[in-house]
Amino acid sequence: MKITITVNGEKREVETTPSTRLLDLLRDDLHLTGTKEGCGKGECGACTVIMNGELVASCLVLSPQADGAEITTIEGLGTEEELDPIQEAYIEAGAVQCGFCIPGMVLASKKLLEENPQPDEGEIRRGLSGNICRCTGYQKIIDAVKLAAKKLAGTGKLAGAGKSRGKGGGR
């Protein structure tokens, strides 16, 4: 079967099967390997992507469910020359260790900051509660989100705030 999805602003037609997970479609078919698989059960958040404005665990979404959807993966943030301020903040705060959780963390941070540009620590913790870091780098990840909030306030880049949101697949 064929589905049409818009990934990182680019409309793609993809041949897939009803049992293919969105995660596999992104990785195996589109080779967007920034989206990771840590558990395959929607527990760890490594496969987080933004689908129709909502954070989803792409291991729990079947590809036909994504037909017509708009999807942002980690590859959709920033450009080759200029990182997204959230990505910059993660680097500057020393929040990156093994890095396997980081794409999911960054996307969860993006979603959080779009909805709540100045989150307090409790709100940051709740916003990232669907993402596990096993290097136990949480404190610096929280620092990174705080720094990102500052950077975004400074640049006025509160991208996507008030964007329409689709249904389904939310965590």
Added chain:
Amino acid sequence: MTGIVGSNFLKVDARDKVTGRAIYPDDIYFDDLLYVKVKRAPHPHAYLRKLDVSKAEELPGVVKVITATDYPDLNKFGLIIKDQPVLVGIGEKMRYLGDALAIVVAESREIATRALDLIRVEVEELEVISDPLRAMDDDAPAIHEDGNILITHYLDKGDVEKGFAGADIIVEREYRTQHIDQLPLQPEAGVGLYDEESGVIKLWVATQWLHDTQADIAQSLGLPREKVRIIQPAIGGAFGKREDISVHIHLALAAMATGRPVKLTYTREESMITQSKRHPMIIRAKTGATKDGYLTAWQVEVIGDAGAYASSSPAVVHKGMYHCTGPYNVENVRGVSHAVYTNNTYSGAMRGFGTTQMAFAYESQMDILAHELGLDPAQFRLQNAYQVGSLTPNGQVLSRSVNVRETIKKAIEMSDWKGVRVE
């Protein structure tokens, strides 16, 4: 040295990791890539009597099913003791649920997974030993030929009899800890490629011991080391779990058997069942102290559940024992430690390497002693803590950088510890 120590530097690969461009083993693709899955033992302790892979081989999309029959000359592997089979052959024993019986190579992950269910296995079941104390019984079946006690170590410092005789109080307790998975976020994964012309196997796979892993793979396959090349991609966490061989040798066999690039990625369940854990330990501690709160003697017996294979057990369990007194001065110490085979998933390295389990025992002993003596537990620790010149249980003189007293003082301050009222 100013400007280096104490300064912040940006992590060298952080940019690749925040953009998703960093390549981890499972992120590597080839156009003609094949997918590998491993048929695991259906029983934790049994003889393999029959293995019928014919139905799996017939499944369209299956390229190859490899069993021990295809490679009868493989050598066992392991970090310290080579006791782990690459594939369990007919008439041989499976010793835990992670043992491999067959390797399926197929055109897709889905086909490889379906083929696993088509493999018929017949076993002769043996008693499953999940408790190391049962494993140490005289009448327990031997999991390995040389018996179930993998290794025993002893520790002796001073004179514990004299130390206990000089004690006003003796506390004796047994502590037990459980299996813990290191759980690096990236499950075991790798890609293999065999170059027929040069005979070199290339493996893109994570390891914590690149050259040891290379040597172990080579000896297992009976190849010179230069025929095995490991390329270390980004590693999605390790924490000790990536010290052991996982996908490596199976990938090499699949690559050699098919001549095509092959990928093997564990599911999280497979990672948990198959790869190492923190040792569950049984720790029997006996500690003597004087009325005014000075330690006089410490005796410990440690039984570490090694699981089915040795891995790092010979090093981890006795290292735990060496730390039996924690950071406290004790003149008289005696210990014995056993690493014991069971049919559990094997235990290996994990952050702390045996000392973490011991901390639960010695700090509990310290709390119980302080309570029974009516002393403030912080003060009691402080007055027994190591300083420069202290002698550890295994005879090391601590000559510098001994900051435990400062650490305790700082912890008292930061936690606003007011002490316990002694009535």
